[in-house]
Amino acid sequence: MLSNSSKYAIKGVLYLALNSNADHKVLVRDIYDTIHVPEAYLAKLLQELSRHGIISSTRGPKGGFYLSDEDRKHTLLEIVKVIDGEHRLNSCVMGIRNCDMDNPCVLHKLVGGNKSKFINVLESTTILDLVDGKKGVEEFFPL
Amino acid sequence: MLSNSSKYAIKGVLYLALNSNADHKVLVRDIYDTIHVPEAYLAKLLQELSRHGIISSTRGPKGGFYLSDEDRKHTLLEIVKVIDGEHRLNSCVMGIRNCDMDNPCVLHKLVGGNKSKFINVLESTTILDLVDGKKGVEEFFPL
DNA sequence: CATAAAAAGGATAAAAATATCTTTTAATCT
DNA sequence: AGATTAAAAGATATTTTTATCCTTTTTATG
Numbered sequence: 383m384l385s386n387s388s389k390y391a392i393k394g395v396l397y398l399a400l401n402s403n404a405d406h407k408v409l410v411r412d413i414y415d416t417i418h419v420p421e422a423y424l425a426k427l428l429q430e431l432s433r434h435g436i437i438s439s440t441r442g443p444k445g446g447f448y449l450s451d452e453d454r455k456h457t458l459l460e461i462v463k464v465i466d467g468e469h470r471l472n473s474c475v476m477g478i479r480n481c482d483m484d485n486p487c488v489l490h491k492l493v494g495g496n497k498s499k500f501i502n503v504l505e506s507t508t509i510l511d512l513v514d515g516k517k518g519v520e521e522f523f524p525l
Numbered sequence: 526m527l528s529n530s531s532k533y534a535i536k537g538v539l540y541l542a543l544n545s546n547a548d549h550k551v552l553v554r555d556i557y558d559t560i561h562v563p564e565a566y567l568a569k570l571l572q573e574l575s576r577h578g579i580i581s582s583t584r585g586p587k588g589g590f591y592l593s594d595e596d597r598k599h600t601l602l603e604i605v606k607v608i609d610g611e612h613r614l615n616s617c618v619m620g621i622r623n624c625d626m627d628n629p630c631v632l633h634k635l636v637g638g639n640k641s642k643f644i645n646v647l648e649s650t651t652i653l654d655l656v657d658g659k660k661g662v663e664e665f666f667p668l
Numbered sequence: 669c670a671t672a673a674a675a676a677g678g679a680t681a682a683a684a685a686t687a688t689c690t691t692t693t694a695a696t697c698t
Numbered sequence: 699a700g701a702t703t704a705a706a707a708g709a710t711a712t713t714t715t716t717a718t719c720c721t722t723t724t725t726a727t728g
Protein backbone atom coordinates (compact mmCIF):
# COMPACT_ATOMS: atom_id res chain seq x y z
CA MET A 383 0.00 0.00 0.00
CA LEU A 384 2.82 2.36 0.85
CA SER A 385 6.37 1.33 -0.02
CA ASN A 386 9.26 1.68 2.35
CA SER A 387 10.69 4.19 -0.05
CA SER A 388 7.63 6.39 0.34
CA LYS A 389 7.83 6.15 4.09
CA TYR A 390 11.49 7.10 3.98
CA ALA A 391 10.69 10.03 1.75
CA ILE A 392 7.95 11.26 4.06
CA LYS A 393 10.27 11.00 7.03
CA GLY A 394 12.91 12.96 5.19
CA VAL A 395 10.48 15.67 4.21
CA LEU A 396 9.20 15.89 7.76
CA TYR A 397 12.71 16.43 8.96
CA LEU A 398 13.15 19.18 6.41
CA ALA A 399 9.87 20.75 7.46
CA LEU A 400 11.06 20.96 11.04
CA ASN A 401 14.69 21.86 10.45
CA SER A 402 15.15 23.77 7.25
CA ASN A 403 14.21 26.85 5.30
CA ALA A 404 15.66 28.81 2.40
CA ASP A 405 18.30 30.29 4.69
CA HIS A 406 19.12 27.09 6.46
CA LYS A 407 19.73 24.15 4.22
CA VAL A 408 20.57 20.74 5.57
CA LEU A 409 22.81 17.92 4.43
CA VAL A 410 21.57 14.42 3.85
CA ARG A 411 24.03 13.40 6.52
CA ASP A 412 22.21 15.46 9.14
CA ILE A 413 18.85 13.99 8.23
CA TYR A 414 20.32 10.54 8.33
CA ASP A 415 21.62 11.07 11.85
CA THR A 416 18.11 11.68 13.10
CA ILE A 417 15.76 9.52 11.08
CA HIS A 418 18.02 6.54 10.45
CA VAL A 419 17.20 6.00 6.82
CA PRO A 420 20.23 4.75 4.84
CA GLU A 421 22.09 7.87 3.81
CA ALA A 422 22.73 7.19 0.13
CA TYR A 423 19.28 5.81 -0.36
CA LEU A 424 17.66 8.79 1.27
CA ALA A 425 19.73 11.05 -0.97
CA LYS A 426 18.27 9.33 -4.01
CA LEU A 427 14.74 9.78 -2.79
CA LEU A 428 15.26 13.45 -1.95
CA GLN A 429 16.85 14.03 -5.35
CA GLU A 430 13.76 12.55 -6.92
CA LEU A 431 11.48 14.79 -4.90
CA SER A 432 13.63 17.77 -5.73
CA ARG A 433 13.48 16.99 -9.43
CA HIS A 434 9.70 16.94 -9.18
CA GLY A 435 9.61 20.24 -7.37
CA ILE A 436 8.25 18.85 -4.11
CA ILE A 437 11.29 19.98 -2.16
CA SER A 438 14.18 22.34 -2.92
CA SER A 439 17.91 21.91 -3.08
CA THR A 440 21.07 23.71 -4.06
CA ARG A 441 24.46 22.28 -4.82
CA GLY A 442 27.82 23.37 -3.59
CA PRO A 443 29.04 24.88 -0.34
CA LYS A 444 26.23 26.06 1.92
CA GLY A 445 24.05 23.92 -0.22
CA GLY A 446 21.68 21.22 0.87
CA PHE A 447 18.04 20.31 0.87
CA TYR A 448 15.32 22.54 2.26
CA LEU A 449 11.66 23.40 2.06
CA SER A 450 10.50 26.73 0.76
CA ASP A 451 7.18 28.11 1.94
CA GLU A 452 5.70 26.93 -1.33
CA ASP A 453 7.09 23.45 -0.83
CA ARG A 454 5.25 23.15 2.44
CA LYS A 455 1.93 23.33 0.67
CA HIS A 456 2.50 19.99 -0.99
CA THR A 457 0.51 17.04 0.28
CA LEU A 458 1.70 13.67 1.47
CA LEU A 459 -0.04 12.14 -1.51
CA GLU A 460 2.19 14.09 -3.89
CA ILE A 461 5.24 12.65 -2.21
CA VAL A 462 3.87 9.15 -2.46
CA LYS A 463 2.98 9.58 -6.11
CA VAL A 464 6.48 10.70 -7.01
CA ILE A 465 8.11 7.79 -5.21
CA ASP A 466 5.67 4.96 -5.79
CA GLY A 467 3.97 6.16 -8.94
CA GLU A 468 0.26 6.57 -9.54
CA HIS A 469 -0.54 2.93 -10.00
CA ARG A 470 0.33 1.52 -6.62
CA LEU A 471 -2.31 3.50 -4.79
CA ASN A 472 -5.01 3.38 -7.43
CA SER A 473 -4.95 -0.31 -8.16
CA CYS A 474 -7.31 -2.73 -6.52
CA VAL A 475 -6.27 -3.74 -3.01
CA MET A 476 -6.45 -7.29 -4.21
CA GLY A 477 -4.67 -6.70 -7.48
CA ILE A 478 -7.67 -7.86 -9.44
CA ARG A 479 -7.81 -6.73 -13.01
CA ASN A 480 -10.65 -4.50 -14.13
CA CYS A 481 -11.62 -3.86 -10.57
CA ASP A 482 -11.96 -0.25 -9.53
CA MET A 483 -14.18 2.00 -7.47
CA ASP A 484 -16.91 1.86 -10.11
CA ASN A 485 -16.92 -1.90 -10.56
CA PRO A 486 -15.57 -3.22 -7.30
CA CYS A 487 -14.98 -6.85 -6.48
CA VAL A 488 -16.37 -8.24 -3.27
CA LEU A 489 -13.14 -7.84 -1.38
CA HIS A 490 -12.86 -4.32 -2.61
CA LYS A 491 -16.19 -3.46 -1.05
CA LEU A 492 -15.06 -5.06 2.16
CA VAL A 493 -11.76 -3.35 2.41
CA GLY A 494 -11.84 -0.55 -0.10
CA GLY A 495 -13.64 1.92 2.09
CA ASN A 496 -10.79 2.07 4.53
CA LYS A 497 -8.32 2.36 1.74
CA SER A 498 -10.07 5.36 0.25
CA LYS A 499 -10.03 7.04 3.63
CA PHE A 500 -6.33 6.39 3.89
CA ILE A 501 -5.78 8.03 0.54
CA ASN A 502 -8.00 10.92 1.52
CA VAL A 503 -5.83 11.53 4.55
CA LEU A 504 -2.72 11.57 2.41
CA GLU A 505 -4.39 13.85 -0.09
CA SER A 506 -5.74 16.39 2.35
CA THR A 507 -2.71 16.62 4.60
CA THR A 508 0.00 19.07 3.64
CA ILE A 509 3.49 19.12 5.06
CA LEU A 510 2.49 22.30 6.83
CA ASP A 511 -0.52 20.63 8.44
CA LEU A 512 1.64 17.90 9.85
CA VAL A 513 4.24 20.18 11.34
CA ASP A 514 1.87 22.81 12.59
CA GLY A 515 2.26 23.27 16.30
CA LYS A 516 5.10 20.76 16.59
CA LYS A 517 8.37 22.00 17.95
CA GLY A 518 10.79 19.10 17.72
CA VAL A 519 11.50 16.23 15.48
CA GLU A 520 11.23 13.93 18.50
CA GLU A 521 7.48 14.08 18.31
CA PHE A 522 7.67 12.39 14.96
CA PHE A 523 10.54 10.05 15.40
CA PRO A 524 10.52 8.56 18.85
CA LEU A 525 13.51 6.40 19.55
CA MET B 526 0.51 -3.68 4.06
CA LEU B 527 -0.66 -6.87 2.38
CA SER B 528 1.80 -8.80 0.25
CA ASN B 529 0.96 -10.16 -3.15
CA SER B 530 1.41 -13.59 -1.69
CA SER B 531 -1.33 -12.93 0.84
CA LYS B 532 -3.63 -11.66 -1.86
CA TYR B 533 -2.93 -14.76 -3.93
CA ALA B 534 -3.64 -16.94 -0.95
CA ILE B 535 -6.92 -15.21 -0.23
CA LYS B 536 -7.95 -15.58 -3.85
CA GLY B 537 -7.12 -19.26 -3.76
CA VAL B 538 -9.07 -19.81 -0.57
CA LEU B 539 -12.04 -17.94 -1.99
CA TYR B 540 -12.00 -20.23 -4.97
CA LEU B 541 -11.96 -23.22 -2.65
CA ALA B 542 -14.81 -21.76 -0.63
CA LEU B 543 -16.93 -21.51 -3.74
CA ASN B 544 -15.91 -24.70 -5.49
CA SER B 545 -14.87 -27.34 -3.02
CA ASN B 546 -15.92 -29.45 -0.06
CA ALA B 547 -14.77 -32.68 1.54
CA ASP B 548 -16.43 -34.67 -1.25
CA HIS B 549 -15.20 -32.49 -4.04
CA LYS B 550 -11.54 -31.63 -3.94
CA VAL B 551 -9.92 -29.45 -6.53
CA LEU B 552 -6.52 -29.42 -8.21
CA VAL B 553 -4.21 -26.45 -8.15
CA ARG B 554 -4.51 -26.52 -11.92
CA ASP B 555 -8.25 -25.82 -11.76
CA ILE B 556 -7.79 -22.90 -9.40
CA TYR B 557 -5.08 -21.52 -11.59
CA ASP B 558 -7.35 -21.58 -14.62
CA THR B 559 -9.79 -19.26 -12.90
CA ILE B 560 -7.83 -16.91 -10.71
CA HIS B 561 -4.68 -16.56 -12.80
CA VAL B 562 -2.17 -16.88 -10.04
CA PRO B 563 1.02 -18.70 -11.15
CA GLU B 564 0.31 -22.38 -10.65
CA ALA B 565 3.46 -23.54 -8.85
CA TYR B 566 3.51 -20.48 -6.67
CA LEU B 567 -0.11 -20.87 -5.69
CA ALA B 568 0.61 -24.53 -4.85
CA LYS B 569 3.28 -23.40 -2.41
CA LEU B 570 0.94 -20.95 -0.73
CA LEU B 571 -1.85 -23.49 -0.40
CA GLN B 572 0.56 -26.06 1.00
CA GLU B 573 1.56 -23.53 3.60
CA LEU B 574 -2.04 -22.87 4.54
CA SER B 575 -2.72 -26.58 4.64
CA ARG B 576 0.24 -27.17 6.92
CA HIS B 577 -1.17 -24.55 9.27
CA GLY B 578 -4.59 -26.12 9.23
CA ILE B 579 -6.34 -23.23 7.52
CA ILE B 580 -7.37 -25.35 4.56
CA SER B 581 -7.42 -29.11 3.93
CA SER B 582 -5.78 -31.35 1.39
CA THR B 583 -5.28 -34.98 0.54
CA ARG B 584 -2.68 -36.54 -1.72
CA GLY B 585 -3.02 -39.16 -4.35
CA PRO B 586 -5.70 -39.85 -6.93
CA LYS B 587 -8.97 -38.04 -6.23
CA GLY B 588 -6.97 -35.84 -3.94
CA GLY B 589 -6.64 -32.09 -3.97
CA PHE B 590 -7.33 -29.04 -1.85
CA TYR B 591 -10.65 -28.31 -0.21
CA LEU B 592 -12.32 -26.52 2.66
CA SER B 593 -14.04 -28.43 5.41
CA ASP B 594 -16.85 -26.78 7.31
CA GLU B 595 -14.38 -26.07 10.08
CA ASP B 596 -11.94 -24.48 7.66
CA ARG B 597 -14.59 -21.99 6.63
CA LYS B 598 -14.62 -20.50 10.10
CA HIS B 599 -11.11 -19.17 9.69
CA THR B 600 -10.69 -15.46 9.20
CA LEU B 601 -8.88 -13.57 6.51
CA LEU B 602 -6.46 -12.36 9.12
CA GLU B 603 -5.39 -15.92 9.86
CA ILE B 604 -4.55 -16.41 6.21
CA VAL B 605 -2.54 -13.23 6.13
CA LYS B 606 -0.67 -14.12 9.29
CA VAL B 607 0.38 -17.50 7.92
CA ILE B 608 1.62 -16.01 4.67
CA ASP B 609 3.05 -12.67 5.76
CA GLY B 610 3.81 -13.41 9.39
CA GLU B 611 2.67 -11.43 12.39
CA HIS B 612 5.07 -8.59 12.06
CA ARG B 613 4.03 -7.10 8.77
CA LEU B 614 0.59 -6.10 9.97
CA ASN B 615 1.50 -5.13 13.52
CA SER B 616 4.41 -2.89 12.79
CA CYS B 617 4.03 0.86 12.56
CA VAL B 618 2.64 2.08 9.25
CA MET B 619 5.69 4.24 8.99
CA GLY B 620 8.12 1.59 10.12
CA ILE B 621 9.15 3.70 13.07
CA ARG B 622 10.78 1.86 15.93
CA ASN B 623 9.14 1.86 19.31
CA CYS B 624 5.96 3.17 17.82
CA ASP B 625 2.80 1.25 18.49
CA MET B 626 -0.82 1.82 19.40
CA ASP B 627 0.11 2.83 22.93
CA ASN B 628 2.86 5.25 22.00
CA PRO B 629 1.96 6.37 18.51
CA CYS B 630 3.97 8.78 16.40
CA VAL B 631 2.22 11.67 14.71
CA LEU B 632 1.84 9.87 11.42
CA HIS B 633 0.46 6.90 13.22
CA LYS B 634 -2.31 8.99 14.69
CA LEU B 635 -3.02 10.41 11.29
CA VAL B 636 -3.15 7.17 9.42
CA GLY B 637 -3.26 4.45 12.02
CA GLY B 638 -6.98 4.62 12.58
CA ASN B 639 -7.71 3.49 9.08
CA LYS B 640 -5.13 0.79 9.34
CA SER B 641 -6.66 -0.62 12.48
CA LYS B 642 -10.04 -0.68 10.78
CA PHE B 643 -8.52 -2.55 7.89
CA ILE B 644 -7.12 -5.14 10.27
CA ASN B 645 -10.43 -5.32 12.08
CA VAL B 646 -12.14 -6.16 8.84
CA LEU B 647 -9.66 -8.93 8.15
CA GLU B 648 -10.03 -10.19 11.68
CA SER B 649 -13.79 -10.24 11.82
CA THR B 650 -14.43 -11.64 8.36
CA THR B 651 -14.47 -15.40 7.99
CA ILE B 652 -14.28 -17.25 4.72
CA LEU B 653 -17.90 -18.17 5.29
CA ASP B 654 -18.90 -14.53 5.69
CA LEU B 655 -17.33 -13.65 2.40
CA VAL B 656 -18.93 -16.39 0.41
CA ASP B 657 -22.31 -16.22 2.06
CA GLY B 658 -24.99 -15.62 -0.51
CA LYS B 659 -22.60 -15.67 -3.46
CA LYS B 660 -23.21 -18.20 -6.16
CA GLY B 661 -20.34 -17.90 -8.59
CA VAL B 662 -16.69 -17.18 -8.56
CA GLU B 663 -17.31 -14.39 -11.08
CA GLU B 664 -18.55 -12.11 -8.36
CA PHE B 665 -15.12 -12.23 -6.83
CA PHE B 666 -12.89 -12.36 -9.81
CA PRO B 667 -14.24 -10.13 -12.57
CA LEU B 668 -12.24 -10.40 -15.74
C1' DC C 669 1.07 -55.09 -5.55
C1' DA C 670 1.77 -51.96 -9.28
C1' DT C 671 0.65 -47.77 -11.00
C1' DA C 672 -0.82 -43.31 -11.47
C1' DA C 673 -2.41 -39.03 -9.30
C1' DA C 674 -1.60 -35.48 -6.45
C1' DA C 675 0.44 -32.78 -2.72
C1' DA C 676 4.92 -31.87 -0.28
C1' DG C 677 9.48 -30.47 -0.24
C1' DG C 678 13.90 -28.74 -1.81
C1' DA C 679 16.67 -26.25 -4.76
C1' DT C 680 17.08 -22.79 -7.99
C1' DA C 681 15.93 -18.71 -10.95
C1' DA C 682 14.08 -14.21 -12.10
C1' DA C 683 12.40 -9.82 -10.86
C1' DA C 684 11.67 -6.02 -7.90
C1' DA C 685 12.94 -3.33 -4.08
C1' DT C 686 16.46 -1.57 -1.44
C1' DA C 687 21.07 0.10 -0.78
C1' DT C 688 25.88 1.64 -1.97
C1' DC C 689 29.61 3.46 -4.62
C1' DT C 690 31.68 6.45 -8.14
C1' DT C 691 31.74 10.16 -11.21
C1' DT C 692 29.98 14.56 -12.71
C1' DT C 693 28.17 19.15 -12.22
C1' DA C 694 27.34 23.42 -9.89
C1' DA C 695 27.96 26.80 -6.32
C1' DT C 696 30.82 29.34 -3.09
C1' DC C 697 34.92 31.19 -1.19
C1' DT C 698 39.34 32.44 -1.25
C1' DA D 699 40.77 31.40 -11.81
C1' DG D 700 41.34 27.54 -8.70
C1' DA D 701 40.13 24.83 -4.80
C1' DT D 702 36.62 22.99 -2.29
C1' DT D 703 32.14 21.56 -1.03
C1' DA D 704 27.91 19.39 -1.77
C1' DA D 705 24.08 17.73 -4.57
C1' DA D 706 22.92 15.25 -9.04
C1' DA D 707 23.37 11.46 -11.76
C1' DG D 708 24.75 7.05 -13.12
C1' DA D 709 26.44 2.46 -12.41
C1' DT D 710 26.62 -1.42 -9.54
C1' DA D 711 25.59 -4.48 -5.56
C1' DT D 712 22.66 -6.72 -2.18
C1' DT D 713 18.44 -8.43 -0.34
C1' DT D 714 13.76 -9.72 -0.48
C1' DT D 715 9.93 -11.15 -2.88
C1' DT D 716 8.03 -13.66 -6.31
C1' DA D 717 8.10 -17.58 -9.32
C1' DT D 718 9.57 -22.08 -11.38
C1' DC D 719 11.32 -26.65 -11.65
C1' DC D 720 12.31 -31.12 -10.25
C1' DT D 721 12.28 -34.86 -7.05
C1' DT D 722 10.04 -37.35 -3.22
C1' DT D 723 6.24 -39.00 -0.56
C1' DT D 724 1.57 -40.30 0.05
C1' DT D 725 -2.65 -42.48 -1.26
C1' DA D 726 -6.46 -44.30 -3.98
C1' DT D 727 -7.57 -47.65 -7.32
C1' DG D 728 -7.25 -51.35 -10.73
